[in-house]
Amino acid sequence: MPLYLGLDSSTQSLTAVVIEIDHDRRRAVLETTLGFDEELPHYGTRHGVLLDPDPAVGVSPPLMWVEALDLMMGRLARSGVDVREIAGVSGSAQQHGSVYLNASAEAALASLDAGTPLVDQLRGMFSRETSPIWMDSTTKEECAEITAAVGSELQLARRTGSRAFERFTGPQIRRFFKLAPAAYDNTDRIHLVSSFLASLLTGRHAPLEPGDASGMNLMDLSARDWWPPAVDATAPELLPRLPAIAAPWSHIGTLAPYWQVRYGYPATPVIAWTGDNPSSLVGAGLVVEGRIAISLGTSDTVFGPMSEPRVDDSGTGHVFGAPTGAYMGLTCFQNGSLARERVREDHGLTWSQFSQALASTPPGNAGRIMLPWFSPEITPPVSAPCVHRYSATGNGASDVRAVVEGQMLSMALHSQWMVSRVETIHATGGAAINREILQVMADVFGARVFQLPVGNSAALGAALRAAHTHRHARDRSVTWAEVVAGLAEPLVNSRVDPDPNRHALYRDLVPVYAACEAHARGRGPDPRPLLERFTRQTHH
Ligand code: XUL
Numbered sequence: 001m002p003l004y005l006g007l008d009s010s011t012q013s014l015t016a017v018v019i020e021i022d023h024d025r026r027r028a029v030l031e032t033t034l035g036f037d038e039e040l041p042h043y044g045t046r047h048g049v050l051l052d053p054d055p056a057v058g059v060s061p062p063l064m065w066v067e068a069l070d071l072m073m074g075r076l077a078r079s080g081v082d083v084r085e086i087a088g089v090s091g092s093a094q095q096h097g098s099v100y101l102n103a104s105a106e107a108a109l110a111s112l113d114a115g116t117p118l119v120d121q122l123r124g125m126f127s128r129e130t131s132p133i134w135m136d137s138t139t140k141e142e143c144a145e146i147t148a149a150v151g152s153e154l155q156l157a158r159r160t161g162s163r164a165f166e167r168f169t170g171p172q173i174r175r176f177f178k179l180a181p182a183a184y185d186n187t188d189r190i191h192l193v194s195s196f197l198a199s200l201l202t203g204r205h206a207p208l209e210p211g212d213a214s215g216m217n218l219m220d221l222s223a224r225d226w227w228p229p230a231v232d233a234t235a236p237e238l239l240p241r242l243p244a245i246a247a248p249w250s251h252i253g254t255l256a257p258y259w260q261v262r263y264g265y266p267a268t269p270v271i272a273w274t275g276d277n278p279s280s281l282v283g284a285g286l287v288v289e290g291r292i293a294i295s296l297g298t299s300d301t302v303f304g305p306m307s308e309p310r311v312d313d314s315g316t317g318h319v320f321g322a323p324t325g326a327y328m329g330l331t332c333f334q335n336g337s338l339a340r341e342r343v344r345e346d347h348g349l350t351w352s353q354f355s356q357a358l359a360s361t362p363p364g365n366a367g368r369i370m371l372p373w374f375s376p377e378i379t380p381p382v383s384a385p386c387v388h389r390y391s392a393t394g395n396g397a398s399d400v401r402a403v404v405e406g407q408m409l410s411m412a413l414h415s416q417w418m419v420s421r422v423e424t425i426h427a428t429g430g431a432a433i434n435r436e437i438l439q440v441m442a443d444v445f446g447a448r449v450f451q452l453p454v455g456n457s458a459a460l461g462a463a464l465r466a467a468h469t470h471r472h473a474r475d476r477s478v479t480w481a482e483v484v485a486g487l488a489e490p491l492v493n494s495r496v497d498p499d500p501n502r503h504a505l506y507r508d509l510v511p512v513y514a515a516c517e518a519h520a521r522g523r524g525p526d527p528r529p530l531l532e533r534f535t536r537q538t539h540h
Helices: 062-077 105-110 118-125 140-150 153-160 169-179 181-185 193-202 228-234 257-263 276-283 337-346 351-359 396-413 435-445 457-474 480-484 500-520 528-539
Strands: 003-009 013-022 025-035 086-093 098-101 189-192 251-254 269-271 292-296 300-306 318-321 327-333 369-371 388-390 424-428 448-451
Touching (some): 003 062, 003 276, 003 457, 013 457, 025 062, 062 118, 062 193, 062 257, 086 193, 086 276, 086 457, 098 169, 098 193, 105 118, 140 153, 140 169, 140 228, 169 181, 169 189, 169 228, 193 251, 193 269, 269 457, 276 292, 276 300, 276 318, 276 327, 327 396, 337 351, 337 396, 351 396, 396 435, 396 500, 424 435, 435 448, 435 500, 457 480, 500 528
Parallel strands (some): 003 086, 086 269, 292 424
Antiparallel strands (some): 013 025, 098 189, 251 269, 292 300, 318 327, 369 388
C-alpha cells in the first residue's frame, strides 16, 4: 500500500503528514508536529524567531530547522508507520526565508555520516549564522534600490509577480551583501528554506521550483527562470550562487544514505519542495479556479488559483507559480494569530470566551474600527507596530469583534484584485476551527465558507504533491482533482452561510475601513465623518 510523506517547516514548528492512497482507499495515516520553542529550547527562539530589540528584524537559526528535521525523521521511523512503504516525499517551508552556505556544504551534504546527528556535521557549512525570514522588514532601502535599477514597481511586479517587498529574498540578499560583503563573498549557495531542507534529504544542493522562487523578486514568472535585470540589480555575481529552477513535480533525488542507515528509510524519491502557500493551495483542494482559501495562521493569507498571471497593479498582492503548473494569487497579512492572541490575552479571555464575545456583539461593532497592527504589517505596508482604534475603545468583547472585523475587512479590501466576486472560501489554519470567526468571514465576503479538516494544509499538500508525481509517472491521465479527492476536501456539514443583511452592512463598511486605513497611513482625511454616517445608518 503506497504511503506518501509531506513535511512543512513553518515559522513556529515542523509538521509531518503521512497519507495512504491506493485506488479508492485514501486516508491520512499520521500527522505530528514538533514545536521549535518547546522542543528545541536551546536555540532560544520565541514563536520560532530570535528575539531582537528592533521589531523590524526577523531572523531564525537555520540549524534549528536541521535539528528539527533529524528529530522528526527519527520520530516517524519509530511511530509505528511502516516507513519502508513510503513511495514519495516532498515538503514545504515558510516562504522568502534564505539560508547562506559556504563552499564546504556540497561535500558535507554528499558525505553525511549516519552515526552522527545532522547538526554536528553541518555547523561549519553556513556563511551566515542566522536566516532572515518573512517577518523581517529591514530592507526598505534595498527595495527602493532594486526597483530603481529595474525601472519601476510596475515593471518589477509584471515580470516577477510582485513589486519589491521587504521580506522577499532579493532585497534580503542585497542587504546582506551591503552589510557583510566578506560573508557574501564567502557564500557559495543561497537556498530558500524549502530547497535547503530538500538538500538535507537528498544529500546534494536541491533546485528551487517556480512557486517558492516567485517569492524572491528575482524570477521571471512566465519564463520560470531567473530574470537577469533583477539578479543584476540585487548583488554582484549572484547568478552562480542561486539554485537552478526545476518544474514543481521534479524528482530531485532520493533519500540520502544518512536517512536509510540511521532510521531505516528506503531510497525513496524526493520531489521538489515548495513554499507553504503554494503547497497549501493543493492541501486546501484548490486545484481549479473559482474558489479561494483563507489561512488563519501566524500570518493570515488569502490565496487562490489563477490560470493567468494577472498582477495586482495596486501593489499589495503577489502572483506565484502554482504546483499544478498554473499560477496563484496571494495577499499576506502579518498580523494574524498573534494579533488575535494579543487581544485575547490583554482581556484575560479563554478561546471560548473569545467566541462568546463575537457572538454577543453586533456586526459593524457600533462603528468601532481597529487597525490591528500589533507588529509591522505587510498589507498595507506599515513599518512600525501601532494599533489604531477609531472611536472610543469599548470593553473586551468589542475589542475582540474589532480585531476580527478589522482583519476580515482588510482581507476583503486587499483581495479585490485577485477575484472580482468570491462565492466560496475554504478556511484553514489554526483559527479556522472557530465558527464565530468563520461567520464574520462569511458575512464580510458574502461567501459560503467551508472549513477544511483541522491540520496542516501545507504538509498535506506536500504529501499530495509527492503522490501526484508518483502516480503520474505510472499513468499520464491522472488529474490533480483525482489526486486530492477524498483528502483535501472541506468537512461535511462545515458550511457557514453569509447573512444577506449583515453582508450589506459590511459592504458599506469596507470603504469606511479603507478610509481609516488611508488616514492611519497619513494618506487620507479624518474618517470620522464617514464613521458617524455609517453608525447613524446602522442605527436606523
Ligand atoms: C507569504 C508569507 C507567509 C509565509 C509564512 O508571502 O510571507 O505566508 O510564507 O510561512
